[in-house]
Amino acid sequence: MFSDSKKEKSPMETTSNQNIIAQGTKVTGDLVSEGDFRIDGQVEGNLRSPGKIVVGKTGFIKGTLVGTDAYFEGKFSGKLTLSGTLTLKSSAHIEGEVILGKLAVEPGATFNVNCAMKGAVKDIKPSDRQTPQTKQPEGSERTA
Template sequence: MAKDNTFSGMAHNALTAETTIVGKIVSQKDIRIDGTLEGRLECQGKVVIGETGQVIGDIVAVNAEVVGRITGNVMVAEMLVLKATSSLEGDIQARRLAIEPGAVLNGKCTMLQQLDDGGDA
Protein backbone atom coordinates (compact mmCIF):
# COMPACT_ATOMS: atom_id res chain seq x y z
CA MET A 1 0.00 0.00 0.00
CA ALA A 2 1.07 3.61 -0.27
CA LYS A 3 2.94 4.89 2.75
CA ASP A 4 4.04 8.26 4.08
CA ASN A 5 7.81 8.87 4.24
CA THR A 6 9.99 11.81 5.14
CA PHE A 7 12.54 12.78 2.48
CA SER A 8 14.62 15.95 2.61
CA GLY A 9 12.41 17.23 5.41
CA MET A 10 9.29 17.03 3.24
CA ALA A 11 6.59 14.41 3.65
CA HIS A 12 5.77 12.41 0.53
CA ASN A 13 4.00 9.20 -0.46
CA ALA A 14 5.55 6.15 -2.07
CA LEU A 15 4.26 3.10 -3.93
CA THR A 16 7.09 0.60 -3.63
CA ALA A 17 8.35 -1.86 -6.24
CA GLU A 18 6.45 -5.14 -6.57
CA THR A 19 3.24 -3.42 -5.41
CA THR A 20 0.22 -2.92 -7.67
CA ILE A 21 -2.72 -0.63 -7.03
CA VAL A 22 -5.82 -0.74 -9.21
CA GLY A 23 -7.91 2.41 -8.86
CA LYS A 24 -7.52 6.16 -8.40
CA ILE A 25 -4.90 7.85 -6.21
CA VAL A 26 -5.43 11.44 -5.05
CA SER A 27 -2.51 13.01 -3.17
CA GLN A 28 -2.06 16.45 -1.64
CA LYS A 29 1.72 15.84 -1.35
CA ASP A 30 4.52 14.58 -3.60
CA ILE A 31 4.35 10.92 -4.60
CA ARG A 32 6.87 8.43 -5.98
CA ILE A 33 5.71 5.35 -7.92
CA ASP A 34 8.16 2.44 -8.10
CA GLY A 35 5.42 -0.19 -8.41
CA THR A 36 2.43 -0.35 -10.77
CA LEU A 37 -0.65 1.85 -10.79
CA GLU A 38 -3.56 0.83 -13.01
CA GLY A 39 -5.77 3.90 -12.79
CA ARG A 40 -5.73 7.67 -12.48
CA LEU A 41 -3.23 9.66 -10.40
CA GLU A 42 -4.05 13.20 -9.25
CA CYS A 43 -1.33 15.01 -7.29
CA GLN A 44 -1.10 18.58 -6.03
CA GLY A 45 2.68 18.23 -5.82
CA LYS A 46 5.40 16.42 -7.76
CA VAL A 47 4.99 12.93 -9.22
CA VAL A 48 8.09 10.78 -9.74
CA ILE A 49 7.75 7.57 -11.74
CA GLY A 50 10.84 5.56 -10.76
CA GLU A 51 12.82 3.19 -12.96
CA THR A 52 10.65 0.19 -11.99
CA GLY A 53 7.48 2.33 -11.90
CA GLN A 54 4.63 1.91 -14.34
CA VAL A 55 1.37 3.83 -14.64
CA ILE A 56 -1.43 2.61 -16.88
CA GLY A 57 -3.81 5.55 -16.76
CA ASP A 58 -3.85 9.33 -16.73
CA ILE A 59 -1.72 11.58 -14.52
CA VAL A 60 -2.60 15.12 -13.41
CA ALA A 61 0.08 16.92 -11.35
CA VAL A 62 1.88 20.19 -10.75
CA ASN A 63 5.31 18.74 -11.69
CA ALA A 64 6.42 15.30 -12.87
CA GLU A 65 9.62 13.38 -13.54
CA VAL A 66 9.44 10.10 -15.43
CA VAL A 67 12.18 7.48 -15.36
CA GLY A 68 9.86 4.48 -15.85
CA ARG A 69 6.79 3.88 -18.07
CA ILE A 70 3.45 5.58 -18.57
CA THR A 71 0.62 4.44 -20.81
CA GLY A 72 -1.90 7.26 -20.62
CA ASN A 73 -2.23 11.01 -20.87
CA VAL A 74 -0.20 13.40 -18.68
CA MET A 75 -1.28 16.91 -17.70
CA VAL A 76 1.32 18.90 -15.75
CA ALA A 77 0.70 22.49 -14.69
CA GLU A 78 4.41 23.34 -14.56
CA MET A 79 7.40 21.10 -15.54
CA LEU A 80 7.47 17.59 -17.04
CA VAL A 81 10.85 15.84 -17.28
CA LEU A 82 11.26 12.65 -19.35
CA LYS A 83 14.53 10.96 -18.39
CA ALA A 84 16.57 8.85 -20.85
CA THR A 85 15.04 5.53 -19.68
CA SER A 86 11.44 6.76 -19.75
CA SER A 87 8.65 5.61 -22.05
CA LEU A 88 5.42 7.57 -22.45
CA GLU A 89 2.60 6.37 -24.70
CA GLY A 90 -0.02 9.12 -24.58
CA ASP A 91 -0.67 12.81 -24.97
CA ILE A 92 1.04 15.51 -22.90
CA GLN A 93 -0.10 18.93 -21.71
CA ALA A 94 2.60 20.89 -19.86
CA ARG A 95 3.86 24.43 -19.36
CA ARG A 96 7.52 23.32 -19.65
CA LEU A 97 8.95 20.06 -21.03
CA ALA A 98 12.44 18.52 -20.89
CA ILE A 99 13.19 15.33 -22.83
CA GLU A 100 16.54 13.59 -22.43
CA PRO A 101 18.07 11.70 -25.38
CA GLY A 102 16.87 8.10 -25.31
CA ALA A 103 13.42 8.87 -23.88
CA VAL A 104 10.48 7.44 -25.83
CA LEU A 105 7.44 9.66 -26.42
CA ASN A 106 4.58 8.53 -28.63
CA GLY A 107 1.74 11.03 -28.49
CA LYS A 108 0.76 14.63 -29.01
CA CYS A 109 2.27 17.45 -26.96
CA THR A 110 0.44 20.68 -26.15
CA MET A 111 2.35 23.46 -24.41
CA LEU A 112 0.22 25.37 -21.90
CA GLN A 113 0.29 29.18 -21.83
CA GLN A 114 1.62 31.11 -18.85
CA LEU A 115 -1.36 32.61 -17.00
CA ASP A 116 -1.43 36.41 -16.94
CA ASP A 117 -1.52 37.88 -13.43
CA GLY A 118 -3.06 41.10 -14.76
CA GLY A 119 -6.48 40.29 -13.31
CA ASP A 120 -8.70 41.80 -16.04
CA ALA A 121 -12.25 40.64 -15.42
Protein backbone atom coordinates (compact mmCIF):
# COMPACT_ATOMS: atom_id res chain seq x y z
CA MET A 1 0.00 0.00 0.00
CA PHE A 2 2.74 2.49 0.92
CA SER A 3 6.03 2.49 -0.86
CA ASP A 4 9.29 2.75 1.01
CA SER A 5 11.09 4.03 -2.05
CA LYS A 6 12.22 7.63 -1.79
CA LYS A 7 13.17 9.75 -4.71
CA GLU A 8 16.58 11.26 -4.28
CA LYS A 9 17.48 14.37 -6.21
CA SER A 10 20.63 14.25 -8.22
CA PRO A 11 22.89 17.31 -8.10
CA MET A 12 21.59 18.28 -11.55
CA GLU A 13 17.98 18.47 -10.29
CA THR A 14 18.46 21.12 -7.64
CA THR A 15 16.10 24.00 -8.25
CA SER A 16 18.00 26.81 -6.59
CA ASN A 17 21.70 27.48 -6.20
CA GLN A 18 22.87 30.35 -4.04
CA ASN A 19 26.47 31.43 -3.84
CA ILE A 20 27.50 33.33 -0.72
CA ILE A 21 30.52 35.57 -0.23
CA ALA A 22 30.49 36.01 3.55
CA GLN A 23 31.47 39.09 5.52
CA GLY A 24 35.24 39.14 6.02
CA THR A 25 35.86 37.34 2.70
CA LYS A 26 37.58 39.07 -0.22
CA VAL A 27 37.46 37.55 -3.71
CA THR A 28 39.61 38.90 -6.54
CA GLY A 29 38.91 37.70 -10.09
CA ASP A 30 36.01 36.65 -12.29
CA LEU A 31 32.91 34.94 -10.89
CA VAL A 32 30.42 33.22 -13.22
CA SER A 33 27.41 31.24 -12.00
CA GLU A 34 23.94 30.18 -13.11
CA GLY A 35 22.72 30.60 -9.52
CA ASP A 36 21.96 33.55 -7.26
CA PHE A 37 24.64 35.49 -5.37
CA ARG A 38 24.57 36.90 -1.86
CA ILE A 39 27.56 39.17 -1.20
CA ASP A 40 28.36 40.37 2.30
CA GLY A 41 32.13 40.46 1.70
CA GLN A 42 34.22 42.10 -1.03
CA VAL A 43 34.46 41.23 -4.71
CA GLU A 44 37.04 42.86 -6.99
CA GLY A 45 36.62 41.76 -10.59
CA ASN A 46 33.84 40.65 -12.89
CA LEU A 47 30.64 38.98 -11.71
CA ARG A 48 28.14 37.44 -14.15
CA SER A 49 24.91 35.63 -13.28
CA PRO A 50 21.40 35.36 -14.71
CA GLY A 51 20.19 34.86 -11.12
CA LYS A 52 19.37 37.45 -8.48
CA ILE A 53 22.33 39.31 -6.98
CA VAL A 54 21.96 40.60 -3.43
CA VAL A 55 24.61 42.86 -1.88
CA GLY A 56 24.20 43.17 1.89
CA LYS A 57 25.10 46.23 4.00
CA THR A 58 28.70 45.04 4.42
CA GLY A 59 29.02 43.94 0.78
CA PHE A 60 31.17 45.74 -1.79
CA ILE A 61 31.69 45.05 -5.48
CA LYS A 62 34.40 46.84 -7.45
CA GLY A 63 34.43 45.93 -11.13
CA THR A 64 31.82 44.76 -13.62
CA LEU A 65 28.49 43.18 -12.75
CA VAL A 66 26.26 41.63 -15.45
CA GLY A 67 22.94 40.04 -14.54
CA THR A 68 19.17 40.19 -14.50
CA ASP A 69 18.10 41.67 -11.14
CA ALA A 70 20.18 43.18 -8.31
CA TYR A 71 19.26 44.31 -4.80
CA PHE A 72 21.77 46.60 -3.05
CA GLU A 73 22.14 47.56 0.58
CA GLY A 74 25.94 47.81 0.24
CA LYS A 75 28.36 49.44 -2.19
CA PHE A 76 29.22 49.15 -5.86
CA SER A 77 31.84 50.87 -7.98
CA GLY A 78 32.27 50.11 -11.68
CA LYS A 79 30.04 49.08 -14.58
CA LEU A 80 26.65 47.53 -13.79
CA THR A 81 24.52 46.00 -16.57
CA LEU A 82 21.12 44.49 -15.73
CA SER A 83 18.33 43.36 -18.03
CA GLY A 84 15.83 43.56 -15.17
CA THR A 85 15.50 45.71 -12.05
CA LEU A 86 18.07 47.45 -9.86
CA THR A 87 16.71 47.97 -6.33
CA LEU A 88 18.57 50.35 -4.02
CA LYS A 89 17.85 50.40 -0.30
CA SER A 90 18.58 53.55 1.73
CA SER A 91 22.07 52.33 2.70
CA ALA A 92 23.15 51.61 -0.91
CA HIS A 93 26.04 53.52 -2.49
CA ILE A 94 26.46 53.10 -6.27
CA GLU A 95 29.09 54.81 -8.44
CA GLY A 96 30.08 54.32 -12.06
CA GLU A 97 28.17 53.39 -15.20
CA VAL A 98 24.76 51.70 -15.06
CA ILE A 99 22.66 50.16 -17.84
CA LEU A 100 19.38 48.64 -16.70
CA GLY A 101 15.74 47.92 -17.43
CA LYS A 102 14.07 49.32 -14.29
CA LEU A 103 15.20 51.27 -11.23
CA ALA A 104 13.76 51.38 -7.69
CA VAL A 105 15.45 53.75 -5.22
CA GLU A 106 14.68 54.33 -1.54
CA PRO A 107 15.32 57.80 -0.11
CA GLY A 108 18.84 58.05 1.29
CA ALA A 109 20.53 55.86 -1.33
CA THR A 110 23.55 57.31 -3.13
CA PHE A 111 23.35 56.92 -6.92
CA ASN A 112 26.27 58.78 -8.58
CA VAL A 113 26.30 57.23 -12.05
CA ASN A 114 25.91 57.65 -15.76
CA CYS A 115 22.66 55.75 -16.28
CA ALA A 116 20.94 54.36 -19.37
CA MET A 117 17.57 52.65 -19.10
CA LYS A 118 17.04 49.98 -21.72
CA GLY A 119 13.40 49.07 -21.00
CA ALA A 120 10.38 49.29 -23.26
CA VAL A 121 10.20 52.70 -24.89
CA LYS A 122 6.81 54.37 -25.10
CA ASP A 123 6.26 56.31 -28.33
CA ILE A 124 4.91 59.80 -27.88
CA LYS A 125 2.27 60.63 -30.48
CA PRO A 126 2.31 64.13 -32.01
CA SER A 127 -1.17 64.75 -30.53
CA ASP A 128 0.29 64.04 -27.04
CA ARG A 129 2.88 66.80 -27.53
CA GLN A 130 0.37 69.63 -28.04
CA THR A 131 0.43 72.27 -25.35
CA PRO A 132 -2.81 73.81 -24.08
CA GLN A 133 -2.12 76.91 -26.24
CA THR A 134 -1.96 74.88 -29.48
CA LYS A 135 -4.98 72.63 -28.94
CA GLN A 136 -8.05 73.81 -30.79
CA PRO A 137 -11.52 73.51 -29.29
CA GLU A 138 -13.81 71.16 -31.16
CA GLY A 139 -15.73 72.82 -33.97
CA SER A 140 -13.40 75.82 -34.29
CA GLU A 141 -10.97 76.37 -37.13
CA ARG A 142 -7.80 78.34 -37.20
CA THR A 143 -7.05 80.57 -40.16
CA ALA A 144 -3.68 82.00 -40.99
